[in-house]
Amino acid sequence: MKQMEEKIFREFLEKKGCKLTKERAAILSEVFSNHGHFDPEDLFLKIRKKERKASRASIYRTLQLLLECGLVEQVERVDKHAHYEHTFGHKHHDHLICLRCGKVMQLFSEKLEKLQKQLCKKENFRCVSHTLEMRGYCEKCGSKVRK
Numbered sequence: 001m002k003q004m005e006e007k008i009f010r011e012f013l014e015k016k017g018c019k020l021t022k023e024r025a026a027i028l029s030e031v032f033s034n035h036g037h038f039d040p041e042d043l044f045l046k047i048r049k050k051e052r053k054a055s056r057a058s059i060y061r062t063l064q065l066l067l068e069c070g071l072v073e074q075v076e077r078v079d080k081h082a083h084y085e086h087t088f089g090h091k092h093h094d095h096l097i098c099l100r101c102g103k104v105m106q107l108f109s110e111k112l113e114k115l116q117k118q119l120c121k122k123e124n125f126r127c128v129s130h131t132l133e134m135r136g137y138c139e140k141c142g143s144k145v146r147k
Contacts, residue, residue, distance in 0.1 A: 005032050005071060012069040026052040027062040037075055037104050073131065075104060094132035100141035107134075 009028055010020045020028075030047050031038075040059050047054045054062075066072040075095060094112065096105040112132070120127045137145050 009066070009069055009071060013065070016065075018065075023054045023058045024062050024065075026054050027059055028066070031063075031066065031072060075131075075133070095134070096138075097133055097135050098138040098141050099135055100137055100145065103138050103141075105138070 006020070006025070006028060009024075013020055013024075026047055027043065030043055030050075030052075034043075034046075040056065040063060043063075044054065044056050044059050047059075063072065067074060091108065092113075093106045093108045096107050097103070098105075116127070116130060116132075136142075
C-alpha cells in the first residue's frame with residue numbers, strides 16, 4: 001500500500017472521529033494491492049488467505065468509508081451486487097459492461113469527456129465527478145446473442 005492513500009484515509013477518519021484500526025489497515029492494503037474490479041467477498045477471502053483478520057461487516061463498513069473518502073468507486077455489475085475499484089492515482093475512465101458474462105472493460109474517450117464538459121457548460125452545471133456505464137454485449141457474447 002502506498003503511504004499517500006493511508007495518509008488520506010487516516011486524515012479522513014480522524015475528521016470523523018475514527019481511527020485507522022488494524023482491520024481497516026488490512027482492508028486498505030488489500031484494496032490497493034488489487035488493480036482490477038473486486039467485490040467485498042473477494043476482499044474477505046483474500047484477507048483471510050493472508051491470515052489477517054477482518055470481518056465481512058468491517059469490510060462493508062470500511063468500503064463505505066473509502067467511498068466517502070473518494071479513494072474507491074463503486075462499479076455496478078450485471079449481477080446487481082456491488083463491485084469496487086480503487087481510483088486514487090488512476091486516470092478517470094468509464095466502463096463497458098457485458099450483460100451476458102458480466103465482463104467489465106475500461107474505456108477512455110477524449111471525445112466523450114469533451115462532450116460531457118460541453119453539456120455541463122450549456123446547462124450552467126459545475127460537474128465535480130461522473131461515471132458512465134454502457135451495457136451491452138462483449139465480442140464473445142455478442143456472437144452468441146445474435147444466433
